[in-house]
Amino acid sequence: MNIKEASEKTGVSSAAIRYYEKESLIPAIDRTPVGNRDIDDRIIRRIRFVTQMRAAGMSIENLRRYIELFDAQEDNTKEQKSLLKEQLAVMEEKRDDLQAAIDHLNYKLNHFYDHMETTEAELRALEKEHADKVDHQEETPDDGV
Amino acid sequence: MNIKEASEKTGVSSAAIRYYEKESLIPAIDRTPVGNRDIDDRIIRRIRFVTQMRAAGMSIENLRRYIELFDAQEDNTKEQKSLLKEQLAVMEEKRDDLQAAIDHLNYKLNHFYDHMETTEAELRALEKEHADKVDHQEETPDDGV
DNA sequence: TTAAACCTTCATGTACGCTTCAAGGCAAGG
DNA sequence: CCTTGCCTTGAAGCGTACATGAAGGTTTAA
Numbered sequence: 001m002n003i004k005e006a007s008e009k010t011g012v013s014s015a016a017i018r019y020y021e022k023e024s025l026i027p028a029i030d031r032t033p034v035g036n037r038d039i040d041d042r043i044i045r046r047i048r049f050v051t052q053m054r055a056a057g058m059s060i061e062n063l064r065r066y067i068e069l070f071d072a073q074e075d076n077t078k079e080q081k082s083l084l085k086e087q088l089a090v091m092e093e094k095r096d097d098l099q100a101a102i103d104h105l106n107y108k109l110n111h112f113y114d115h116m117e118t119t120e121a122e123l124r125a126l127e128k129e130h131a132d133k134v135d136h137q138e139e140t141p142d143d144g145v
Numbered sequence: 146m147n148i149k150e151a152s153e154k155t156g157v158s159s160a161a162i163r164y165y166e167k168e169s170l171i172p173a174i175d176r177t178p179v180g181n182r183d184i185d186d187r188i189i190r191r192i193r194f195v196t197q198m199r200a201a202g203m204s205i206e207n208l209r210r211y212i213e214l215f216d217a218q219e220d221n222t223k224e225q226k227s228l229l230k231e232q233l234a235v236m237e238e239k240r241d242d243l244q245a246a247i248d249h250l251n252y253k254l255n256h257f258y259d260h261m262e263t264t265e266a267e268l269r270a271l272e273k274e275h276a277d278k279v280d281h282q283e284e285t286p287d288d289g290v
Numbered sequence: 291t292t293a294a295a296c297c298t299t300c301a302t303g304t305a306c307g308c309t310t311c312a313a314g315g316c317a318a319g320g
Numbered sequence: 321c322c323t324t325g326c327c328t329t330g331a332a333g334c335g336t337a338c339a340t341g342a343a344g345g346t347t348t349a350a
Contacts, residue, residue, distance in 0.1 A: 004326075015309060018329090023307095034316060036327050045288040056246035060307070070290040084254045088247060095243045101201035102236050109229045145194060145215045149296070160339055163299095168337095179346060181297050205337070 006039040010047045017047060024064055025050045027071070056091055151184040155192045162192060170195045170208055172216070201236055 003014045012020075017039075020026045026046040029037045053063055066087070069080050148159045157165075162184075165171045171191040174182045198208055211232070214225050 002326075013309080014327095016307085019308060032327095034327080036316090042288055046290065049288060049290060052242075052246050052249065054307095055242045057243070058246075067290055081254060084250055088250050088254070091243055091247050091250070095240055095247065097197075097200045098202070098236055098240045098243065101197050101203075102233060102240065104197065105229055105233050105236070109226060109233070145191065145212050147296075158339080159297095161337080164338060177297095179297080181346085199337095 001039050003037045003039060006037075006044060006047070009044060010051065012047055012051060020047065020050055023060055025060065025067060057094055058087060058091075062087065146184050148182050148184060151182075151189060151192070154189060155196065157192055157196060165192065165195055168205055168209055170205065170212060202239055203232060203236075207232065 001009070003017055006012075006017060007014045010017075017026075017037075021029055021037075026043055029039055029043055032038050050063060054060075058066075066080075066083055069083060146154070148162055151157075151162060152159045155162075162171075162182075166174055166182075171188055174184055174188055177183050195208060199205075203211075211225075211228050214228060
C-alpha cells in the first residue's frame with residue numbers, strides 16, 4: 001500500500017510516517033521500482049506501536065533508543081529489560097501524577113456550590129479537609145483555583 | 146520572599162515564574178519599592194497548582210482559561226464546571242492511554258526470554274495470546290518491538 | 291568604591307515534533 | 321498534450337514552553 005493509504009489506516013500523517021522512518025522509529029520501508037514507499041503490515045504495526053508510546057508520552061529519542069536495542073541482533077536482553085523498566089517507571093509516575101490531578105479536579109467539582117458564593121478562605125479550608133482525609137497533605141495547600 | 150527563593154521552594158525556575166505571571170497563570174505579584182517581586186504563600190500555592198496541572202498535561206492556554214473563569218467574580222459556575230469536566234475527560238483518557246501502554250510494556254517485560262532467542266513470529270503469537278486474554282485485540286498486533 | 295549577588299525588562303534563542311513548501315518525477319484519463 | 325493525483329526529497333516554518341543573554345538598577349560587604 002502507498003503512504004497515503006497507510007496514513008489513512010493508521011491516522012498518522014504521511015509526513016509523520018516519513019519523519020518516523022528518517023528517525024528510525026520504524027524500519028526502512030521497501031520501495032517500488034520508481035522509488036515510492038510500499039508499506040506492509042509489519043510497518044503498520046510499527047507505526048501503531050510508535051503511536052501508542054508517543055501517546056503515553058515517550059519521547060522520539062527514547063523510543064529510538066529502545067527500538068535500536070531491539071533491532072540490533074546481539075544479546076541486549078539486559079539492556080532491553082532495564083530500558084523497559086526505566087520507561088515503565090516513568091510512565092507509572094506520570095500516571096500517578098495524572099491521577100492526583102484528576103482527584104484534585106474531581107474534588108473541586110464535587111464541592112462546587114450552585115451559586116459559587118464560596119470565598120477563597122472557605123475553599124482553602126475544604127482543600128485542607130480533603131488533604132487530611134486522603135492523607136496527602138501538601139506543605140502549602142493550593143489557592144482555591 | 147524574592148523570586149529565587151520562590152523558585153527554590155517550588156522547583157520552578159525564576160524565568161518560568163515570570164512567564165506564568167505574564168501569561169496570567171498566577172496573579173500579578175506584589176513588588177517591593179524598587180520593583181522586585183515579593184512572593185507570598187498565596188503565589189506559592191498558585192505556582193504549585195500550575196505545576197500539578199502542567200504535569201498532568203494541561204496546556205498553558207487551557208490553564209489560563211480556567212483560572213480566568215475563577216478570577217472573574219461573576220457567576221461562572223456553569224462554565225467552570227463544564228471546563229473542569231472537559232479537562233477531567235481529557236486527563237482520564239490520557240491516564241487510560243498511559244495505562245494501556247504500561248500494560249503493553251509490562252507484558253513484554255514478563256515474556257522476555259533470558260537469552261532472547263524469540264523470533265518475531267513467536268513474539269507476535271505471544272502478543273495475540275495476551276490480546277485474547279485481556280480482551281483488547283488490535284486489528285493488527287504490534288511487531289515484537 | 292568596587293565587586294558580588296541579587297533583581298528588572300525586553301529580545302532573541304532553543305528543543306521537540308511535526309507541517310508545509312518548493313521543485314520535480316511517474317502514470318492514467320480525456 | 322495536458323491535467324490530475326499520487327509520489328519523492330530537502331529545506332524551511334511553526335507552536336509550545338520556556339531558557340538565555342543584554343543592559344542596567346539596588347543592596348551588602350570588604
